[in-house]
Structure formats: structure tokens, C-alpha cells
Amino acid sequence: MSAVIERERDLPVAAVSAPDRGLRHEARAVKVVWQRDVVRFRKDKARIISSMMQPLLFLFVLGKGLAAAMPRTNGLDFTTFLFPGTLATGVMFVAVFSGISIVWDREFGFLREMLVAPISRSSIVVGKCLGGATVATFQGLILLALAGLVGVPYNPLLILGCVLMIFLVAFSITAFGMVLAVRVKTIQAVMPLVQMLLTPLMFLSGSLFPVGASLPLWLTIATRLNPISYAVAAMRTFVLHFIHTPAGALSSFQGGLTWGSFVVPTWLDILVVVGCGLALLGVACAMFSKAE
Amino acid sequence: MSTLTAFETPAVTITGLQKRYGDVEAVRGIDLDVAPGELFGFLGPNGAGKSTTIKILCTLVQPTAGTARVAGYDVVQQRGEVRRNIGLVFQETTLDDYLTAEHNLRFHAEIYGMPRSIVDRRIGEVLDLVGLSERRHHDVMGFSGGMKRRLEIARGLLHSPRVLFLDEPTVGLDPESRATLWKYVDELRRREHITVFLTTHYMDEAERCERIAIIDSGRIAALGTPSDLKARVGSDRIHLQTTAEPAAVAELVRERLGVAASVDGDVVVVDAPDGERFAPRLFELGLSVTSVRITRPTLDDVFLAYTGNRLQEAEKKAGRQMPPAMRMRMRGAMR
Numbered sequence: 050m051s052a053v054i055e056r057e058r059d060l061p062v063a064a065v066s067a068p069d070r071g072l073r074h075e076a077r078a079v080k081v082v083w084q085r086d087v088v089r090f091r092k093d094k095a096r097i098i099s100s101m102m103q104p105l106l107f108l109f110v111l112g113k114g115l116a117a118a119m120p121r122t123n124g125l126d127f128t129t130f131l132f133p134g135t136l137a138t139g140v141m142f143v144a145v146f147s148g149i150s151i152v153w154d155r156e157f158g159f160l161r162e163m164l165v166a167p168i169s170r171s172s173i174v175v176g177k178c179l180g181g182a183t184v185a186t187f188q189g190l191i192l193l194a195l196a197g198l199v200g201v202p203y204n205p206l207l208i209l210g211c212v213l214m215i216f217l218v219a220f221s222i223t224a225f226g227m228v229l230a231v232r233v234k235t236i237q238a239v240m241p242l243v244q245m246l247l248t249p250l251m252f253l254s255g256s257l258f259p260v261g262a263s264l265p266l267w268l269t270i271a272t273r274l275n276p277i278s279y280a281v282a283a284m285r286t287f288v289l290h291f292i293h294t295p296a297g298a299l300s301s302f303q304g305g306l307t308w309g310s311f312v313v314p315t316w317l318d319i320l321v322v323v324g325c326g327l328a329l330l331g332v333a334c335a336m337f338s339k340a341e
Numbered sequence: 342m343s344t345l346t347a348f349e350t351p352a353v354t355i356t357g358l359q360k361r362y363g364d365v366e367a368v369r370g371i372d373l374d375v376a377p378g379e380l381f382g383f384l385g386p387n388g389a390g391k392s393t394t395i396k397i398l399c400t401l402v403q404p405t406a407g408t409a410r411v412a413g414y415d416v417v418q419q420r421g422e423v424r425r426n427i428g429l430v431f432q433e434t435t436l437d438d439y440l441t442a443e444h445n446l447r448f449h450a451e452i453y454g455m456p457r458s459i460v461d462r463r464i465g466e467v468l469d470l471v472g473l474s475e476r477r478h479h480d481v482m483g484f485s486g487g488m489k490r491r492l493e494i495a496r497g498l499l500h501s502p503r504v505l506f507l508d509e510p511t512v513g514l515d516p517e518s519r520a521t522l523w524k525y526v527d528e529l530r531r532r533e534h535i536t537v538f539l540t541t542h543y544m545d546e547a548e549r550c551e552r553i554a555i556i557d558s559g560r561i562a563a564l565g566t567p568s569d570l571k572a573r574v575g576s577d578r579i580h581l582q583t584t585a586e587p588a589a590v591a592e593l594v595r596e597r598l599g600v601a602a603s604v605d606g607d608v609v610v611v612d613a614p615d616g617e618r619f620a621p622r623l624f625e626l627g628l629s630v631t632s633v634r635i636t637r638p639t640l641d642d643v644f645l646a647y648t649g650n651r652l653q654e655a656e657k658k659a660g661r662q663m664p665p666a667m668r669m670r671m672r673g674a675m676r
Contacts, residue, residue: 069454081451089439158435162496165399166452167424 078168082176083183086147090184096146100188104139107131107257108192108199128199129292133284134256136192136211137218137277140185141251144219145243147181148226152239155230170338174227178330181223182216189215202291210287214322218280221326222247227333231340254278255285260306273308276325282306283318350413352377352504352536353398357407360393367393369559370407375552377503380530380537382550386650390559391540395508398538400424412503425453428497428535432509434489438482442473442492445481446499453500467495470532471525487518491525498529504536505529511543523549542652547640555647562647571638574646577616578636581609584629598622 069077090096108131116127154160163173193208201207226243233239251257253268254277260269272278282305306313313321353375360368368390375381385391396402398411400420409416412426436445443464450460468474471491481489490510497505507526511519523546530537541547548567555563555570563570583590587604594602594611600619601612613619616635624630644652 069456074454077454078452081448085437085440085444085448088444089437092439157438158431158433159437160435161431162435162437162449163452165401165424165429166449167421167454168452 074167075169075172078166078172079176079179082163082173083180086150086177086180087183090147090187097188100139100143101191103142104135104192107138108135108195111257112199125292126200129201129288130259130285131257132196132199132201133211133288134254134281136189136215136284137281138251138254138256139192140189140215140219141222141247141277143185143188144181144222145226145247147177147184148223148228149230149233149239149243151177151227151230152233152236155234156236171334174224174330174334174337177227178220178223178333181226182220185219185223186212186216189219200292201288204291207287207291211284214280214284214287214319217319217322217326218277221276221322221329224326224329224333228329228336231333231336250275250277254281255306256281273306276322278306279313279318279321282313283315283322286315286318350377351375351410352379352412353381353538354410355394355398355407356409358394358397358404358409359406360390360397360402361405366559368397368404371556371559371561373554373561373564375504375536375538377536378530378534380549380551381539382547382553383538383540383556384542384547384553384644384652385556385562386648389556389648391556392508394556395506395538395540399427399429399506425500426503428500428502428505430490430493430497430505430507430510432512434493436481436489436493436496439480441478441480442468442484443477445492446496449496449499455500463499463501467498470498470529471495472521485518487514487521490514490518490522494522494525494529498533498535501533502535504538507537507539509540509542511541511546519543544640544652547652553640555644557648563643567640570643571640574643575638576612576614577619577638579611579613579616579620579623580605580632580634580636581611581623581630582607582632583609584631590628593626593628594623597626 108128112128112131112135119127151160154163164170189212193211196203196208229239229242229246233242253271253275255272256277260272260278264272286305305315306318351374353373355371355373358368358371359366371390371394383391383395393402397404397409397416400416400423403417411423414422414426416423437448440448446464446467447460450464455463464477465474468477471494473488473492473495476484476488481492484492494505494507494510510526511522514522526537529535539546539550547553550567552564552566553570554561563573565573581590581594587607587609590609591602591604594600594609598611603610611619611623616637620633620635623633641652644650
């Protein structure tokens with residue numbers, strides 16, 4: 050080691066004495082890309098606060114408003130029903146901005162710093178997705194802290210299950226944001242596009258109303274095609290599992306999704322979300338490696 | 342062991358390089374060698390193939406034909422190795438404004454896989470080199486244009502590259518920041534024995550280069566030291582004023598000394614291969630000389646001769662900022 054340092058002092062040109070190669074190097078790249086997103090989120094107080102606004106509005110304004118208008122459904126408050134959906138869709142918007150932040154990086158030049166480095170493009174994508182998932186999960190944790198206000202108990206297992214689902218949703222949506230960012234090069238174009246694509250995903254996820262058998266057929270199909278529905282269903286199953294409700298409550302605000310008469314089990318919900326996440330990650334990696 | 346041979350391999354070797362985009366031939370066969378430690382200037386009007394060539398050297402674009410090696414590595418076959426051995430400073434900033442100077446450098450250290458044990462010391466070294474040690478923990482957001490550019494140079498050097506590409510490093514900077522930046526570049530060349538591959542539209546910066554290549558229409562139009570190139574485009578000019586009638590003086594000079602002389606107002610302009618040595622002969626003609634001024638061809642004249650453009654015109658066409666002094670000079674030149 051000392052020999053290396055000494056040689057380096059004499060001939061600074063040769064200072065790249067033993068740089069990391071291969072997977073170890075790529076892992077460091079993933080980590081530092083992830084870390085940058087986390088540091089930037091932490092510094093950006095305005096973003097943290099504004100990202101909380103929408104879920105809070107849904108939960109306490111829309112939720113309490115509608116709850117007042119409808120009778121208590123067998124002892125289950127509407128905001129309790131709304132809670133899992135608010136978690137899932139709230140983190141979507143945080144995550145998607147992490148994904149499309151590549152457009153900002155391109156505009157302000159930093160993307161170039163990453164693209165000319167001796168690393169695989171996929172490491173950048175993976176780092177970004179983990180970064181988006183982390184900051185969105187952080188926002189999800191703040192929402193989870195409010196669980197008591199809407200009648201959801203602070204059960205460690207329940208929280209763990211929700212955090213896992215939030216992380217998976219956020220990871221997938223960040224990857225989705227990156228796919229968009231590869232194609233759409235300007236900030237002006239990407240913002241409306243994100244609104245246009247995420248809003249239907251939110252409305253069709255079963256986060257705001259039950260997506261049981263009483264829906265029109267087209268709406269039933271649309272909700273089943275939306276991967277977010279499975280995340281919401283899984284979280285709602287967790288929540289309902291830990292709430293002691295009178296028998297019959299579950300029938301109208303049921304947790305699980307159905308495919309015809311088949312009730313999708315929770316493990317399959319999770320599998321669908323994981324599958325979509327990995328598929329989007331794959332697409333993002335492939336497109337990013339090819340395009341930039 | 343390999344560190345010694347590193348100095349002997351050329352920093353950049355380009356052989357028969359071509360790049361075609363559809364029907365457009367951006368680069369039409371370039372051959373070039375750049376020696377280790379050299380400050381090499383790569384000049385050319387916009388659209389001449391300059392950027393394409395640099396992108397190929399930085400492994401961002403693949404050539405259609407020909408080969409290029411940087412720091413001994415092939416830009417197509419050994420992209421990773423090339424990237425590890427080059428530092429890049431682009432004309433547009435590529436820093437993260439929301440991070441501190443140190444964090445920007447740490448990010449770079451990680452994505453270049455630098456050995457962890459040397460990162461701290463090396464960050465200190467490069468910040469010191471560009472005079473930003475005191476700003477280490479400040480957000481880049483608050484930096485001036487010149488400071489940002491210096492930080493980018495520091496970052497480009499962090500992983501101890503063998504070749505540093507500076508693409509118009511001083512565009513948009515005020516004259517004082519430009520001077521400071523060059524002071525640091527000179528210092529880094531002294532300390533790090535690094536090869537610098539520079540593109541610029543500023544004549545004074547081109548003048549600093551040990552050798553210059555002028556590229557036009559995808560080919561190298563001229564290659565050599567600044568003084569070589571200047572000597573090639575023409576001889577020195579002696580502007581002579583006497584008490585006698587200029588036309589008569591011009592005639593006398595032509596007859597007695599056998600060199601070209603013309604009249605420009607009340608001045609006689611004499612072409613001479615070596616102005617300073619030739620000038621005394623003018624005094625032997627028995628004229629009553631009131632003033633003598635010797636001018637040499639500038640790099641701008643060289644650039645004009647080979648490309649049909651002036652350096653600064655090429656700059657202006659790109660619509661970029663230039664210092665007010667330059668702009669005024671251009672306006673004067675156009676009149």
C-alpha cells in the first residue's frame with residue numbers, strides 16, 4: 050500500500066492505482082446514485098411538505114367529507130377504508146418525480162456526468178429506482194404515523210406489510226417515470242404527461258371506492274388491468290386483518306380483488322406488483338442504455 | 342511498471358477516422374497523434390467535425406471507420422478503460438447545484454470506482470489546485486460561473502486521468518475568471534503532467550497551445566505549432582512611415598530590396614520573412630523614417646486562411662456569449 054502511495058506522489062498521473070472494477074464498482078455507482086436522490090430529497094423541505102398535501106387532502110377532506118355523507122358501513126369508517134389507497138397513490142407522485150428527475154438532470158447537465166462515467170447505464174437506473182423508492186417510502190412513513198387518526202392500529206406487522214408494499218409501488222413507479230424520461234426530453238412536456246398517466250392509475254386503483262362486483266364491467270376490467278389495484282388490495286387486506294370489525298363489514302369494503310369469482314390471494318397481489326416492478330425496471334434499463 | 346510505459350504511448354492516436362450520420366459526413370478521415378503531456382489545441386468552425394471527433398474520443402459516439410486510441414486504449418473495444426483515463430470538462434455545466442462541492446466530487450469518486458483510501462486526500466488536492474478549498478462544504482448553487490468551471494476542472498482531474506478534454510472551458514466567463522482559470526490549468530499541467538486536449542474560439546487561448554490542429558469540413562486542414570502555422574500563412578509585415586512620398590518609397594523598396602511593398606494611405610507596407618532582422622535594411626535606403634511597426638500573422642489569420650472564417654466569427658455564429666471587449670473589436674473589424 051505504501052509503495053502505491055509513494056509512487057503516486059512521484060507520478061500523480063498513475064494515481065488510479067487499484068480502482069474497483071466489475072460488480073463492486075457497479076454497486077458503488079448504484080449506491081451513490083441512490084444516495085444523491087436521498088440527500089437531495091432531505092435538503093428539499095418544500096418538496097417533502099408539498100408531497101404530503103395531496104394524500105392529506107384525500108384522507109381528511111375527501112375522506113371525512115364522504116364519511117359524513119354516508120352511513121357507517123357496519124362499523125368501519127370510510128377514512129379507514131381510504132387509508133391504504135391513500136398510501137399507495139400518495140407515494141406514486143413522489144416516486145414518479147424521482148424517475149422523471151432524469152429530465153432535469155439532462156437539462157441541467159448532470160446526466161452527462163453520469164453518462165460518461167465508466168459504469169453501466171443499468172446501474173444508474175437501478176440507483177435511481179432505489180432512490181425514488183426510498184424517498185417515497187419515507188413519505189409513506191409520515192402518512193403511516195397518522196394511522197391512528199383514521200382508526201388503523203399501530204401494529205408492527207401491519208406497518209411492515211404496508212412499508213413493503215409502498216416500497217414496491219414506489220420502485221415500480223420510479224422505473225415507469227424513467228421510461229417516460231428517456232422518451233420525453235423537456236420539462237414542459239413531461240409534467241402534463243405524468244398528470245395524464247398517473248391520475249387514471251390513481252382513480253382506477255380502488256383507492257377511492259370499492260372495486261367489488263357492483264362496478265360496471267368496463268370499470269371492473271380497467272381496475273384489474275391496473276397494477277396499483279393489487280398493491281391497494283394487498284394493503285387493504287393487511288389493514289382489515291388487524292381491525293376488529295363486526296361480521297359483515299368485510300363484505301362491502303372487502304380487501305381482496307376478484308377475477309370473476311376467483312378472489313386474488315395476497316401473495317398473488319404482491320407477485321403482480323413485484324412482476325410489474327421488475328418488468329418496468331427491465332424496460333427502463335434497456336431504453337436508457339440504448340437511448341442516451 | 343506500466344506507469345513508465347504510460348508516458349511513452351501517445352496520449353491520443355487517431356487513424357483514418359470517419360463518422361457518417363446518414364448522408365452527412367461529419368468526419369472524413371482524420372489522422373492525428375497527441376504526445377503525452379502536450380497542451381493540444383483543436384480548432385475549427387462549428388459543424389467542421391470538431392465535436393464529433395471529441396465525442397468519439399470520449400467514447401460517446403462510435404466511429405463509422407478508422408480507429409482512435411486514448412491513453413493507449415481503443416475507444417470502441419476498451420470504452421471502460423478509456424473513460425477511466427480521461428477527464429472531461431464540457432462547455433455547459435454538469436454539476437449538481439443542490440449538492441456541496443465536496444459531494445459533487447464524492448459522487449464522481451464513486452462512479453469512477455476510485456480506491457476509497459485515496460479519495461479524501463485527492464479531493465483536498467484537486468480543490469486546492471483550483472483554489473476552492475474554502476468552499477468545500479458550500480452548495481454549488483451559490484458559486485459564480487468561474488468557480489463552477491474550476492470545480493468542474495477539479496472534478497475532471499479527481500480520478501487522475503491521463504488526458505483532460507477541455508471543451509471551450511472559458512465560454513461565458515468574464516476576462517478575469519478566464520485568466521484565473523488559465524492560471525490553474527498551467528499549475529495543473531506543471532503538477533500532474535497531464536495531456537490537455539483543448540477546443541476554443543479564443544485566439545489567446547489557442548496561442549498557449551504547444552500544437553494546434555485546425556479542422557475544416559471533416560478533415561485536418563493544418564497541424565503544427567502556433568508559430569509554424571503563422572509562418573505558413575504569410576510573412577511578417579513592416580509598416581513604414583517616412584517623410585517621402587509613399588508610392589515612391591514603395592517603388593524604392595521593391596527595387597533595392599527585392600520584396601513586395603504596397604501603399605496603405607500614408608504608410609508603406611513591406612512584406613518580409615523575418616521582420617525584425619529585415620527592418621534595419623530599410624534604414625540603409627537613406628530615407629528619413631518617422632515610424633516603423635512590425636506585425637506578424639496571427640492565429641486568426643491562420644484560421645481565416647484555412648477555414649474561410651475568423652475564430653471569433655465562428656464563435657459568434659454559434660450565438661454564444663463573448664466578452665464585451667471582443668465584441669467591440671469585432672465590430673471594428675467589420676467596418
